Amino acid sequence: MSQFTVAIRDNHPAQVVDLNGYLDAHTAPQLEQTLQRLVSDQNYNIIVNFRDLTYISSAGLGVFMAFIEDVRGNQGDIKLAGMSPKVYNVFDLLGFPMLYEIYDDEQQARQRFIERNEAIG
Amino acid sequence: MQNKPNHTICFRQDVPTRTEELNHIREIVEAEALRFGFDEQTAFQLALAVDEACTNIIKHSYGGDPSQSFEFEISTADDSFVISLTDRGKTFNPKGLPQLDMYRYFEQMRRGGLGVHIIHLVMDDVDYTTATNHSNLLRMIKHLQEE
Numbered sequence A: 001m002s003q004f005t006v007a008i009r010d011n012h013p014a015q016v017v018d019l020n021g022y023l024d025a026h027t028a029p030q031l032e033q034t035l036q037r038l039v040s041d042q043n044y045n046i047i048v049n050f051r052d053l054t055y056i057s058s059a060g061l062g063v064f065m066a067f068i069e070d071v072r073g074n075q076g077d078i079k080l081a082g083m084s085p086k087v088y089n090v091f092d093l094l095g096f097p098m099l100y101e102i103y104d105d106e107q108q109a110r111q112r113f114i115e116r117n118e119a120i121g
Numbered sequence B: 001m002q003n004k005p006n007h008t009i010c011f012r013q014d015v016p017t018r019t020e021e022l023n024h025i026r027e028i029v030e031a032e033a034l035r036f037g038f039d040e041q042t043a044f045q046l047a048l049a050v051d052e053a054c055t056n057i058i059k060h061s062y063g064g065d066p067s068q069s070f071e072f073e074i075s076t077a078d079d080s081f082v083i084s085l086t087d088r089g090k091t092f093n094p095k096g097l098p099q100l101d102m103y104r105y106f107e108q109m110r111r112g113g114l115g116v117h118i119i120h121l122v123m124d125d126v127d128y129t130t131a132t133n134h135s136n137l138l139r140m141i142k143h144l145q146e147e
Helices: A028-040 A058-073 A085-093 A106-120 B019-036 B040-061 B102-107 B114-122
Strands: A004-011 A014-023 A045-056 A077-081 B008-016 B069-077 B080-087 B125-130 B136-143
Touching: A004 A028, A014 A028, A014 A058, A014 A106, A028 A058, A045 A058, A045 A085, A045 A106, A058 A077, A058 B040, A058 B114, A077 A106, A085 B040, A085 B114, B008 B019, B019 B040, B019 B069, B019 B080, B040 B069, B040 B080, B040 B114, B040 B136
Parallel strands: A014 A045, A045 A077
Antiparallel strands: A004 A014, B008 B069, B069 B080, B080 B136, B125 B136
């Protein structure tokens, strides 16, 4: 059984990070490497798709904190989408909806990037 | 609490100080919490809090040394669900840390330190003692009736 997988997929104008399995202190370094690669390649429009993620601990939350400032500083964003109620509850417990945009699904998050791009022109 | 006649040990195990053990620990906590009568949401949160405490022991008390172990125990007494973690690593008292202000946390774009905050949010009581033999005992209690 695979504990955690992370994959990158293009969904213009954003790059989608698909998470699968559980995200804890053991698996968080894999996500960190993936986000590091996106940011190093100057991809700043990032959607994290939580649809197949069953669990997250603070080690996983910390990864998003590590990149959000850099990404927003480059006019991008990390938008979160498709969380199960249990995973959303962990974000909510700590007040993360104050800092991150959280959408029901990937397409809603993508639409926000499109609207933002149109507004900028 | 340990002297109460109805104190029951549900589970006890020596756990290697490796992060790959966390999933196993969460599964046990969740199953025992459900069996004790907590709802699914609370059982999930209890597993999260214990994950955070174990992660702190592995990363901070033992500094990531994977060759050590700590004792993990679940017990119950009346309406109390008690998780006890005993380690012989560096003393790390989560009670000694100030409560996090999440507004300031986000303003400062900080990272880390959330685990202890989660433990306090989820648990009703958190107790930390260091014995003269240098073992640290973290006891986390959730009451069934205060849900």
